[in-house]
Amino acid sequence: MPPFDTEAARTRLLDAAEELFYARGIRSVGMDDIRTGAGLPLKRVYALYPAKENLVEAYLERRDVRWRARLAAAVDAVDEPRERILAVFDWLGAWFREPGFRGCAWINGFGELGSVSPAMARLARAHKQAFADYLDGLVAAAGLRADVGPQLLLLAEGAMVTAGIFGTDAPAVQARAAAAALLRPA
Amino acid sequence: MPPFDTEAARTRLLDAAEELFYARGIRSVGMDDIRTGAGLPLKRVYALYPAKENLVEAYLERRDVRWRARLAAAVDAVDEPRERILAVFDWLGAWFREPGFRGCAWINGFGELGSVSPAMARLARAHKQAFADYLDGLVAAAGLRADVGPQLLLLAEGAMVTAGIFGTDAPAVQARAAAAALLRPA
DNA sequence: TAGCGTGGAGAACGCCCGTTTCCCGCGTAC
DNA sequence: GTACGCGGGAAACGGGCGTTCTCCACGCTA
Numbered sequence: 001m002p003p004f005d006t007e008a009a010r011t012r013l014l015d016a017a018e019e020l021f022y023a024r025g026i027r028s029v030g031m032d033d034i035r036t037g038a039g040l041p042l043k044r045v046y047a048l049y050p051a052k053e054n055l056v057e058a059y060l061e062r063r064d065v066r067w068r069a070r071l072a073a074a075v076d077a078v079d080e081p082r083e084r085i086l087a088v089f090d091w092l093g094a095w096f097r098e099p100g101f102r103g104c105a106w107i108n109g110f111g112e113l114g115s116v117s118p119a120m121a122r123l124a125r126a127h128k129q130a131f132a133d134y135l136d137g138l139v140a141a142a143g144l145r146a147d148v149g150p151q152l153l154l155l156a157e158g159a160m161v162t163a164g165i166f167g168t169d170a171p172a173v174q175a176r177a178a179a180a181a182l183l184r185p186a
Numbered sequence: 187m188p189p190f191d192t193e194a195a196r197t198r199l200l201d202a203a204e205e206l207f208y209a210r211g212i213r214s215v216g217m218d219d220i221r222t223g224a225g226l227p228l229k230r231v232y233a234l235y236p237a238k239e240n241l242v243e244a245y246l247e248r249r250d251v252r253w254r255a256r257l258a259a260a261v262d263a264v265d266e267p268r269e270r271i272l273a274v275f276d277w278l279g280a281w282f283r284e285p286g287f288r289g290c291a292w293i294n295g296f297g298e299l300g301s302v303s304p305a306m307a308r309l310a311r312a313h314k315q316a317f318a319d320y321l322d323g324l325v326a327a328a329g330l331r332a333d334v335g336p337q338l339l340l341l342a343e344g345a346m347v348t349a350g351i352f353g354t355d356a357p358a359v360q361a362r363a364a365a366a367a368l369l370r371p372a
Numbered sequence: 373t374a375g376c377g378t379g380g381a382g383a384a385c386g387c388c389c390g391t392t393t394c395c396c397g398c399g400t401a402c
Numbered sequence: 403g404t405a406c407g408c409g410g411g412a413a414a415c416g417g418g419c420g421t422t423c424t425c426c427a428c429g430c431t432a
Contacts, residue, residue: 044410102300125352165292218420237420
């Protein structure tokens, strides 16, 4: 059973899972929906991930890697340390404008399952901690006071939530403006 | 059937629904859990709200009124216009510290059901719009530039989300400090 | 006291969904 | 050509849940 096109099947499975879970939420998506989306027999789905929870974890872990890589790539296109911080919010705006944007997968997942699934709570905390650490690094590299980092995190999280609920990218430019104000020396 | 202690029953029902829905999410809570929590026969539950969705709406509407009233009461204890804005974040901190705090009921509900329930999406937007309008009012009363209002909204939303995920009240003081910086003239 | 209706408790129904199992067809080996 | 085994599709199973229905105990009326 193992050596077929297992890796290709895994990719298609995660692609289908990501599209469906992100668009509709986790509980709203049945394993049958995913099987249909991936074009895989249910038997193979369960051979790759023995339970739905494992598939959810794999989806969030892959998305975490990709999301942070895309953010880092956008930031790395900029040199000046303070501009790099603002680039975070520019990239958020680009993300908000993507078709199908529905807010942050971890905030949504935490709201849906955080109190009922320790795994979901852990993944959400890990992702947000990594994002917070990344922002702290940018702040340190710019020689700014350390307490600006958490403040930028709040702006970014607020922008994600607000953009998701209202379906507009305006929060990105509002957050960017607020961030620029916070970067000015006291 | 109508004139018994219908209003008392309705209150107990909404109390139980609020406690359970907020703590565990909406789909994780069964009508039987609510019936047990309220100590009401299922027949009476369905007499008061013909479907779960109606009960969810009633829960969110009552919570909306109460949440905004509590916020307004905390703000109204302060006179100076800029201090009133900061009082918002002080009150958020007090809220975060309450036992059982699990983030914002509308953010969580939107993440869980926003894409699958138009009613949930509408309620979340209405609540957040009302909060945004309230902040805009405080900003106008303080004679500040209008674009500070949405920035404060992002800080507050980000604080709710981050406090919910990490289970700490630190975001309230971080958001308060950021807000204070934004209130300083450019 | 006999009859009636009202309200409470929980069983029952139908549906959905995560997971497992069955069966059939095809390719391979001898 | 035939037996074997593997993989695919889908049906089956078990549990949970929203909603409805049944049954019984109690209180009022003549």
